[in-house]
Amino acid sequence: MRELSNTFDSTTRLGGGIEGVLFDIDDTLVDLRSAAIDAFLAIVSDLLEEVTSEHLRLIAEDFADDGAGAYERYMAGEVTFLGQRQLRLNRAFELVDHKPLSEQSYIRWTEDYESLVKDSWKPFNDVLPHLAALSSWGIPYGAVSNNVEAYQRMKLERAGLPGFRVVIGSDTAGAPKPDPAPFLAGCSQLQTAPGRTLYVGDNPINDIQGAENAGLIGIFVDRESIHAAQSAFTVSDLGQLTTLIGQYIDS
Known part of the structure; x- marks a missing residue:
């Protein structure tokens, strides 16, 4: 220092x-990082039952750390706030060879995520x-x-x-x-x-x-x-x- x-x-x-x-x-x-990881794991565990807990943790961390680089695109006005979150979720699913959620399923997912993450702040x-x-x-x-x-x-x-x-x-x-x-x-x-x-x-x-x-x-x-x-x-x-x-x- x-x-x-x-x-x-x-x-x-x-x-x-x-x-x-x-x-x-x-x-x-x-x-925010811990809150994002906790909320992500709480929601996707049932969707990704075949994925090991260790691997789930890794993709949760990638989601929280924005491995997709989506937030910078949101700041640049290229995508909406919910759009950048969807890009991050799609990347998480891609990392475990899981198909992305449908638009309707994503809307339900992000509502659940938002509620959980707010409680974790x-x-x-x-x-x-x-x-x-x-x-x-x-x-x-x-x-x-x-x-x-x-x-x-x-x-x-x-x-x-x-x-x-x-x-x-x-x-x-x-x-x-x-x-x-x-x-x-x-x-x-x-x-x-x-x-x-x-x-x-x-x-x-x-x-x-x-x-x-x-x-x-x-x-x-x-x-x-x-x-x-x-x-x-x-x-x-x-x-x-x-x-x-x-x-x-x-x-």
Whole structure:
């Protein structure tokens, strides 16, 4: 992890210099991957009875990780939100040589999936303590996401994270990350200067490069330690970020 002192001392003067924090939502605040895997397995197990549990787990992970690359097509306007999910499901079935669902069956499947995945949305264990620490320091926070704002607000509420006054979606910003627009919209609504605003996310390009190109300070959350060192500050969890911010605020 890169030393924080140089950048924080020179650009934010951390003792009172951080004006706000913006977060990515999916797999930064909310454990979307686990929710997607659990919901997928709950629905397809009966459809794919001949597939071993180990293989089912692998295709569930591929579905959750979007091995089809479908979400980027959704962000580019090539397919609908439900269309990108169908592409991911079709790929999962192809991986086990199973024919895709009919359109009518897919509609029923996605209704069941949506209900289950919403019930499975939960924040990572480090999220609530970190947000409480920001509140205690008087640092406002919000979220910037590559999904529809209304859906993401609902996700935060269902996950037990209702305190987000500022939520920017790709629809309300007019462009998805890594375009600067959503990051700057978040700063505008938080009423913070980009150079004194942290952006915390788990995607090296959409979150970190995008935030830094917009003038924010990127904080890369690498929970599984699977990425090479980033240009941004890298932390393994939000508890580590809490400690680092606290050291400078209290200094």
